[in-house]
Amino acid sequence: ASSSPFLNPSARSRPGDLAIVLLARDSYQPITLEQSTGAVDGYVEGKVLNTRFGSFPHSTFLDVPWGSQIRASHVDTGSRGRKRKLEASGEDTSTPGADDEAKDSEAGSQLTRKAASAPSGFVHILKPSPELWTSALPHRTQVVYTPDYSYILSRIRARPGTRIIEAGAGSGSFTHASVRAVYNGLPQKPEDKKGKVFSFEFNEDRYHKMQDEIVEHKLADMVHLTHRDVYGEGFLVEGKSPEATAIFLDLPAPWKALKHISRRRPQTDGETPKPDDGNWISPLDPKKSVHICTFSPCIEQVMRTVTELRRLGWVDVDMVEVAHKRINVLREKVGLNLPNKKGCNLTPANVTESIDRLKEINEKTKDFNNAQKEKDGDAMAVDPKDSGKANRQGNGKEEEDEKPWAQGRVVHRPEGELKTHTSYLVFAVLPREWSEEDEAAASARWPCGK
Ligand code: SAM
Structure with a gap:
């Protein structure tokens, strides 16, 4: 079973775990939990998360059940790495500087004595999930959000054992959702273990950042990331076929990549596919139908994609827009x-x-x-x-005492402010190939009329 926190999380938070800190509604901060090294020479070593709700030494996040509420530290954590000496008596009573954004200060921040006016806010520590990662991840590009990717993954038939091709990888939002879909952490059958995401990204900086994240999130066994321009070079991995049955293209011009997702040698645009000469390797599983989704913000891109899909023999082509509302x-x-x-x-x-x-x-x-x-x-x-005060009615009665009606x-x-249009989703199916041998084998297995 995988040790990734996204697939098999521990029951309680541990050092080295990725955790998502819920600061406020729709405000998340991902952190990797670090063990403090204990008090040394008057200082308490350890990493501290500084937020506008107070400072949180990582030690306060450790060994708690996921979902726990964590109160801000009542000691001055010397935010932004400032060092203050631990003192027995109260000479220095300054409070920690609360950052506008949450910041995990450098290792070596110091805990000092009690500060009388330390902020008394709180946060919650949450177990990582693809949905939370989508809300918390560092944006390097536009990302695919949960309402879209949950629908996409069901339409492209992603399930344990499925092999998915994804391009471009971007910020890895779709990657995290798809890896959970194809690898459920506790494979039941041997074929479940075949599940894998083959991801492609041509921007070098994004490729390196994404590769680091995959390793840090312990997903390297399930995600193979390649640095590649897929329009020109296609989807083989180290010269071999990923044998994919599900494809997701979030690219500026998906129609330029379609010629490589074929059962035949790539054709130049506008040509009719020719029979393969036997030397070309398809990235698709030859024995299964393939389901594709492309993600494009403009209808002009959709039209070019649909034309190319039809030309290359894809069927059941349709388009969906997910108009999600909270x-x-x-x-x-x-x-x-x-x-x-x-x-x-x-x-x-x-x-x-x-x-x-x-x-x-x-x-x-x-x-x-x-x-x-x-x-x-x-x-x-x-x-x-104090939060009970905010719940009280003008008549001084506790809310819970009042009849609901x-x-x-x-x-x-x-909610009015939510944008509803993200992109148009184009879906299509490439049927499996059916040869004379396949027909003979099927007839032998299910003889007609006998
Ligand atoms: N789906 C991603 C996510 O959920 O985080 C976001 C993808 S982002 C919108 C599009 C990505 O495609 C960019 O990172 C871009 O660098 C990459 N890209 C564009 N053209 C490409 C190409 N020809 N080959 C590979 N990647 C490409």
């Missing part, structure tokens, strides 16, 4: 049980009173939200033991 479900107090100024819930006797009260509540809510935003940028910075009507709204 929907918020909440309770809204419209014309129902509005708390009056004395704090009692009432059903308003007349519409005017109801509207006036609603305006007042809206104003107060806006003021509260703005003050909150200014204060710390996010509700995550609120100390959990009295909290308002359930409404749902799509």
Whole structure:
């Protein structure tokens, strides 16, 4: 079984593990956990994650169940690598500098004595998954997001044992999702072990960064990355066929690569495929149909891809756009049980009173939200033991004491700011080849009419 944290994570966090730190909603920081080396000569050595919610020595993230909430350190961690001497009495009471962005400071940052005004925020430590990696990864390019890749992987029939060709690798978002699809970590059957991702990237810098990530994430057995211009050089790996049955092309001009994903020798554009002379190696599994998806933002690119797919004998060509929306479900107090100024819930006797009260509540809510935003940028910075205050109603009653129906009507709204168009997905199938020998073998196995 693989030791990759994406495929077989440990039950608790360990030194050397990749962890995703949840800072706030939709704000993640990937870190590799490091063991501290203990107190040496008045200093406590160890890596520290400095965030706007406080400082978190890696030691506080270790040996906890994934998903745990971790409180900020109450000691000055000397963010940005500043060294301060551990002291018995409180001369230096300065607080650690909270960075705008989370930063894993250099190894050797020092923990010092208790700082009276150290921030008391918290974060959560999460087990890596392809979905979280997509949200946390360092963007080197546009990436494919979860709503698209989950649909793509099902349409190209990615499952344990499938061999996938992917180009270009870019930031590795699709790579991480596809490796989990083709290698489920606990192979059941021998053929499950054949699952592999053959990834291609022609930008040298991105290729090296991606290769480092694959090794760091312990995925090197399951992902083979090649530095290559696939338009010119195709998809063989060290001269051999990857024997792929699933293809994903996220390239500026996917039609230029299609001639290589063929069962025949590559043709120059516009030529009809000729029978192979026997010397050409196809990157495809000769005994299985092949499913492809190409990912293009413009309809003009789609049209060129579709034309080329048809020319090369692909069938079942269709195009899909995934219009993903996140929907918020909440309770809204419209014309129902509005708390009056004395704090009692009432059903308003007349519409005017109801509207006036609603305006007042809206104003107060806006003021509260703005003050909150200014204060710390996010509700995550609120100390959990104070968070009950934010949940209290204007009437001083705890939310949980109130009947759910009295909290308002359930409404749902799509989040407006989400962009819905990422790209058009073109799908197609290349049927398996069927020779005289295949027909003879099939007839021998299932004799007709006998
Ligand atoms: N699918 C990737 C992900 O989810 O992170 C993002 C891919 S990015 C949009 C496109 C990548 O294709 C870029 O990194 C680019 O360098 C690479 N690329 C462009 N032309 C290429 C070619 N001819 N051969 C190989 N890679 C190419």
